[in-house]
Amino acid sequence: xxxxxxxxxxxxxxxxxxxxxxxxxxxxxxxxxxxxxxxxxxxxxxxxxxxxxxxxxxxxxxxxxxxxxxxxxxxxxxxxxxxxxxxxxxxxxxxxxxxxxxxxxxxxxxxxxxxxxxxxxxxxxxxxxxxxxxxxxxxxxxxxxxxxxxxxxxxxxxxxxxxxxxxxxxxxxxxxxxxxxxxxxxxxxxxxxxxxxxxxxxxxxxxxxxxxxxxxxxxxxxxxxxxxxxxxxxxxxxxxxxxxxxxxxxxxxxxxxxxxxxxxxxxxxxxxxxxxxxxxxxxxxxxxxxxxxxxxxxxxxxxxxxxxxxxxxxxxxxxxxxxxxxxxxxxxxxxxxxxxxxxxxxxxxxxxxxxxxxxxxxxxxxxxxxxxxxxxxxxxxxxxxxxxxxxxxxxxxxxxxxxxxxxxxxxxxxxxxxxxxxxxxxxxxxxxxxxxxxxxxxxxxxxxxxxxxxxxxxxxxx
Ligand SMILES: *Cc1c(COP(=O)(O)O)cnc(C)c1O
Numbered sequence: 001x002x003x004x005x006x007x008x009x010x011x012x013x014x015x016x017x018x019x020x021x022x023x024x025x026x027x028x029x030x031x032x033x034x035x036x037x038x039x040x041x042x043x044x045x046x047x048x049x050x051x052x053x054x055x056x057x058x059x060x061x062x063x064x065x066x067x068x069x070x071x072x073x074x075x076x077x078x079x080x081x082x083x084x085x086x087x088x089x090x091x092x093x094x095x096x097x098x099x100x101x102x103x104x105x106x107x108x109x110x111x112x113x114x115x116x117x118x119x120x121x122x123x124x125x126x127x128x129x130x131x132x133x134x135x136x137x138x139x140x141x142x143x144x145x146x147x148x149x150x151x152x153x154x155x156x157x158x159x160x161x162x163x164x165x166x167x168x169x170x171x172x173x174x175x176x177x178x179x180x181x182x183x184x185x186x187x188x189x190x191x192x193x194x195x196x197x198x199x200x201x202x203x204x205x206x207x208x209x210x211x212x213x214x215x216x217x218x219x220x221x222x223x224x225x226x227x228x229x230x231x232x233x234x235x236x237x238x239x240x241x242x243x244x245x246x247x248x249x250x251x252x253x254x255x256x257x258x259x260x261x262x263x264x265x266x267x268x269x270x271x272x273x274x275x276x277x278x279x280x281x282x283x284x285x286x287x288x289x290x291x292x293x294x295x296x297x298x299x300x301x302x303x304x305x306x307x308x309x310x311x312x313x314x315x316x317x318x319x320x321x322x323x324x325x326x327x328x329x330x331x332x333x334x335x336x337x338x339x340x341x342x343x344x345x346x347x348x349x350x351x352x353x354x355x356x357x358x359x360x361x362x363x364x365x366x367x368x369x370x371x372x373x374x375x376x377x378x379x380x381x382x383x384x385x386x387x388x389x390x391x392x393x394x395x396x397x398x399x400x401x402x403x404x405x406x407x408x409x410x411x412x413x414x415x416x417x418x419x420x421x422x423x424x425x426x427x428x429x430x431x432x433x434x435x436x437x438x439x440x441x442x443x444x445x446x447x448x449x450x451x452x453x454x455x456x457x458x459x460x461x462x
Contacts, residue, residue: 001064003030003224006321007335008328016066016126019119019225020134022218027335028328029317030224035268036061040244043270047239051088052076054239055232058269062228067125075125079117079229082107082150084431089114089233091240091404094379098394099404100387101237108176109410109429110307111259112147114233115226119219120151120158127157134217135460136160137204139197142169143307143409145187146176148219154182159460161186163197163452166444172413172428172435179438186459192447203449210453214460221256222314230262231269238271241402247272251394251405253386254278254286255308257315259406264319264357274401278360279393281305281368281385286313287360293351295334296343303365304417305385307409312338319357323350361393368392372421382426384409385417 003018007028013021018030038058046054055076063072080088085105092100106113127134136158138148145162152160162177166189169177177187190197205211205218219226238248250273252260260278267273280287281303289295297311317331324330324347337344346354363371371388375381383391387407394405411418411426419425428435445451 001036001062002033004033005030006317006328007332009332014065015063015224019122019223020126020217022220022223026328026332028331029222029315029321031318031321032062035265037268037270039270043235043239043244046235051232051236052080054236055080055229058232058235059228067122071125075121076118079121082117083113084429089236091237092381094375094381094391094405095398097400097402098398099237099241099402100381100383100391100407101233101404102407103233104384104407104410104413106147107150108143108146109413109432110143110147111230111406111408112143113150115229115258116147116151116219118229119223119225120155122225123152123217123219124155124157133157133159133215135214135456136217136219137163137201137456138219139163139194139201140169140177141165141194141306142173143413144220146173149177149180149185149187151219153180153185155184159184159186161188161456161459163188163190163200163445165189165193165197166191168193170413172415174442175435175438175440178440178442179435181439181441186456187442188452188455189442189444190447190452191444196447200447200449200452204453207449207453210457214456220314221258227258227262227265227315227318230259231266234263234266234273235271237404238266238273241404244270244272246401247274248402248404249273249275249277249397249399251277251279251390251397251403253305253308253390253406253408254280255310255313257286257313257319259408260358261315261318275397275399276358277393277397278358279390280360280362281308281389282362282364283309283311284362285311286316287362289346290351290355290358290360293348294343294345295338297338303385304368304414305389307386308389319354320346320350323353325349359397361396363389363392369417369421372418376422376424382411382418382422382424383407384411384414385421388421 005028009026010024103111
């Protein structure tokens, strides 16, 4: 399987190379040159299999040439071993034809574990074979950093440094990053805000001497390996509810567009998905784009579903590439326009494709809170705010086929908002109950590139 850039000017790469590279050198994102199609029979055969077996069958063609069958099966087994639910991604029924796909049973209680845990094992296996080491550096406002640390802790070929804004992440999020005691984990409390952390990360990638010397790697949401891991649960959920013999629909709480793009890939692979519904919070740029045909950024207004507070949705470029008939020049042009003016108008042909492919809706803060309260009363389910955004939008799109709404985080990750909405303070699962008793370990750093690169260099050489 070969991977090509959405901007058409970077070299074609193997799966392994695309994963280790992250962003393409022409500024684009890697996508498969062709999407493999599964036959109806192959899809039907997935029903009832363990999650790991479905993962193997769905992802196998995408990693062709990079891992043997045995290596890949072992990677998957290690990735999902630490989940707190045997089904990995269990379904819960919310209504006659509405189901919740619980994606929050991983080690950090958010769906990002599905991708990060797999990426961790893929990196370790690929690097061990090459006899190489990498330094992974990430910036986080909370969730991504803890998922990355959980995924890379204790892996020999990797040092992982996560920058977070000192004093500005929740207690649960901070403790998830500061309590792992493996020596390859480095939690950096930066004296600045999240934007400062992101800016310093960008500076590091632009400091080519440093970048090459420490073998810098990124695992942010544009990494193709992360998207691929998320394709699997669309298959496990749909086949559990009768696919391919009947079609299903999905509603996905969306920020950087990675998760819903995985659903789009599943549909291209032959999974009968009727509707793919994008759910946004008050930061509704994706919903507005589908309605107006113009992608136009505004400031971000902080919400109770912070992991969806975005204005530039990085993975949206992948679907634009298809919408523009896989014309890399056209994509490069609109991305330039976005960078220079903060907006661009989507061509008529491309917007038609997007409107045929996706539906969308938004939930205000009030509607999100009301949905948490209402779902508790109607079903006994306590939703996190991100999942509540999606449930609200899904209910506006119910049809004859089963609707599957993705629940992306455990309510205990956002206890204040949940308690305000429904009066229940959601407890952490028992397996994480000692989080507040564990010893913390982190390093405070000034918001300066030189201070950060020195600290990282010293740590990896010691
Ligand atoms: C990251 C995240 C999202 C958004 O996912 P994207 O792939 O960025 O669209 C939604 N909910 C939660 C809890 C998240 O952490």
